[in-house]
Amino acid sequence: MEHHPIGVFDSGFGGLTVLREIESALPHHDFLYLGDNARAPYGNRSFEVVHAYTLEAVAWLLELGCPLVILACNTASAKVLRTIQQRDLPRLAPGARVLGVIRPVTETVGALTRSGHIGVLATAGTVASDSYRIEILKHFPQVTVVQQECPMWVPLVENREADGEGADFFVRRDLGRLFARDPLVDTLVLGCTHYPLLEEKIRAHLPAGVRLVSQGRIVARSLTDYLERHPEIAGRCSRSGRRTFYTSENPVVFDPAAALFYGRPVRSRHICLPNRQGYDRKH
Numbered sequence: 001m002e003h004h005p006i007g008v009f010d011s012g013f014g015g016l017t018v019l020r021e022i023e024s025a026l027p028h029h030d031f032l033y034l035g036d037n038a039r040a041p042y043g044n045r046s047f048e049v050v051h052a053y054t055l056e057a058v059a060w061l062l063e064l065g066c067p068l069v070i071l072a073c074n075t076a077s078a079k080v081l082r083t084i085q086q087r088d089l090p091r092l093a094p095g096a097r098v099l100g101v102i103r104p105v106t107e108t109v110g111a112l113t114r115s116g117h118i119g120v121l122a123t124a125g126t127v128a129s130d131s132y133r134i135e136i137l138k139h140f141p142q143v144t145v146v147q148q149e150c151p152m153w154v155p156l157v158e159n160r161e162a163d164g165e166g167a168d169f170f171v172r173r174d175l176g177r178l179f180a181r182d183p184l185v186d187t188l189v190l191g192c193t194h195y196p197l198l199e200e201k202i203r204a205h206l207p208a209g210v211r212l213v214s215q216g217r218i219v220a221r222s223l224t225d226y227l228e229r230h231p232e233i234a235g236r237c238s239r240s241g242r243r244t245f246y247t248s249e250n251p252v253v254f255d256p257a258a259a260l261f262y263g264r265p266v267r268s269r270h271i272c273l274p275n276r277q278g279y280d281r282k283h
């Protein structure tokens with residue numbers, strides 16, 4: 001049987017915060033990361049565009065043989081995971097699996113709240129999809145879920161302003177909006193891959209006693225559990241501790257910023273998603 005890496009896809013850099021947690025739970029597995037930085041951010045895009053872009057990326061990862069692809073992007077998971085699982089995957093690679101990052105969080109978060117009020121911070125696209133609320137209520141029908149879009153948080157992180165005063169302004173403002181709508185929230189989900197980089201600021205402006213839920217760690221635990229329960233997929237995953245990075249941007253642009261999200265140096269290769277042509281590093 002051939003063995004291949006687990007594919008990890010994100011619109012850009014953010015999925016590296018998820019990969020970081022996944023690989024510390026599964027250090028021996030191989031991972032192939034793909035960031036569609038040339039077309040990011042996905043956060044405000046329509047279903048049709050997020051679907052088309054995500055599908056191109058997933059199809060490429062499946063063609064490379066990945067037995068499992070993680071959509072390490074909340075926007076893609078929220079908007080198009082189900083369509084890809086139900087409509088596209090059976091045609092592209094019926095034996096492979098595509099999983100998202102929302103479900104593992106929604107399965108567990110209801111057990112963490114005491115007040116029964118959960119807040120979700122996310123991009124406009126994720127909030128508009130209502131996925132977090134719908135999924136949490138499926139597992140915990142008695143809780144109240146309030147969602148807040150934070151459209152400036154991704155650009156703040158991407159422009160390396162996560163430590164700046166601008167970040168204080170927007171974090172305070174958006175948390176203020178959420179708690180004004182529901183002061184009883186005691187459990188807050190960071191429903192976007194970029195938000196862990198704002199964690200310090202978020203904690204600084206958070207009312208006392210509110211718990212922040214780290215998505216990466218929950219996804220890592222859930223993936224470990226998934227592989228134990230699905231030996232037919234786990235048995236097809238290669239395990240030599242290798243990480244490979246691809247970006248649809250120029251690697252010279254990707255690598256320095258990627259290192260901030262990943263916490264370690266990154267050396268990526270280029271891939272143009274529509275035509276699958278890559279170029280050597282362009283300086």
Ligand code: DGL
Nearest residue numbers: 011041042043074075193
């Ligand atoms: N990765 C996206 C998410 O988790 C954030 C960046 C984007 O909008 O593309 O929602």
